[in-house]
Amino acid sequence: MIAYSVRRIFSLIPVLFGMTIIVFAIIHAIPGDPAQVILGQKATKEAIATLTRELGLDEPWYIQYVDYIKGLLTGDLGISLRTRGPINEEIWPYLAATIELTVVAMVIAVFVGVNAGIISAWFSHSWFDYLAMIFALIGVSMPIFWLGLMEQWAFSIELGWLPSTGREDVRNPVTAITNLYLLDTLIQGRMDQFGQVIQHLILPSFALATIPMAIIARMTRSTMLEVIKSDYIRTARAKGVSMFWVVYKHSLKNAIIPVLTVIGLQTGLLLGGAILTETIFGWPGIGRYLYDAIGYRDYPVIQSGILLIAAIFVVINLIIDLLYALIDPRINYHS
Structure with missing residues (x-):
């Protein structure tokens, strides 16, 4: 290893x-x-x-x-042509905002997608299976900009439950330490600000999670359908092992490898492709930062931003590859 x-x-x-x-x-x-x-x-x-x-x-x-x-x-990303400031210092707050949004969106997508796929496979051809797959198809097909606008109209304008734009309450700004606001508010013990940050994250993260959630659900269902037909699964059920352990200990462990691949790819795509979500919700992320840099022909910023996203994408795929061996010891990396 x-x-x-x-x-x-x-x-x-x-x-x-x-x-x-x-x-x-x-x-x-x-x-x-x-x-x-x-x-x-x-x-x-x-x-x-x-x-x-x-x-x-x-x-x-x-x-x-x-x-x-x-x-x-030497670790120097250069100087921005537009602001004349060091890119190292400028880019991190934007990248941190996108990382925070992506992580929350992927947590939602993985939790809902994996469990929906498991239930759909276990109760295949049931009403839940058909309904879940219909919603998965809608999730893949639905434009994010339209979903984001509908979320703002329903939950911000009509119901007034959640803020429609921004990353924090401008009347009670977060004191940045790492620029990961959820972590910063916990470090400072500001639970009031933590709750506000969560509220600002809900709408954009759900909008961003729809496509990976649907893809993960469909992939999980497909792989689980193959695994639950295996002899060892029938043996475990015949021995009276509870359905929870059969599903999450035996079946999921052997079906999760293709799902992990999808999770890694979708995480990398969200890091670099969240510009629509960031624009609609006024989220100060790396996508907006690079979009503005393109408009100003700010070559060093564009180059550094794309290279940084590419490096993160490659590292994520490396982590996924290493997780394969931890989950399935049959995988041999010596060759």
Whole structure:
């Protein structure tokens, strides 16, 4: 296991290096002049040329790339062209907001999706099975922007139960320590703020959870249907083992491997693809941050943001691979 983990970690290096080349090439192929965007349409040619030299954009592309790689190797993501601030400090609050939203959404998706899939498989062709699969189909098909707007209309405007936008109550702001507000409020013992943060998380996290929830439910049902037909499951039931232990100890353990793969992929996709949810709910996440950077042709921010998301995606898949062996000891990583 340790040798495999080390090999996988070292295998990330060429993947991330290749990602830097691809992202750098694509970003610099985007039409438009960052200096022109920063200074505005009325800027003079002299001012644009001066800012271009200051930003180092007049250098050949390969020199810009080498400078960028040197910065990455020292842990420096560079300087934002728009704000002139260090990206290391700017990007973390946005990334933390997206991580918090993604984790809560995936907890909801995994809990509901796995259990719905288990019940649907155990009572296949029952009314619950048909109803759950209908809702799963709706969840996959429903546009997130429409669901988000309906949530705001129903629970914020009509019922007034939950806030419609934002991450915190602006009248009682959270003092950021890690920028993970749930953790920060617990560290400070501010349970009133903790409750407010939970309220702000409910609507966007449920909207974001719908698609992975539906996919996980369908995958769990499919794999569970194969497992529950096995001889050892019939033997366990014949011995009088309770249905709970048959399902969660014997069946689920052998059916969870494909589901884990889906969970890992969906988590990575949510980290980089939550821009619609963040826009609708005014969530200050990494998607909004990168969207604004694209509008300003802020190359260092775009490159660093995409590379960071790619690195997290790869790490998540590494963790999922390692979980395979912990759950199923038949998996051999020595080869």
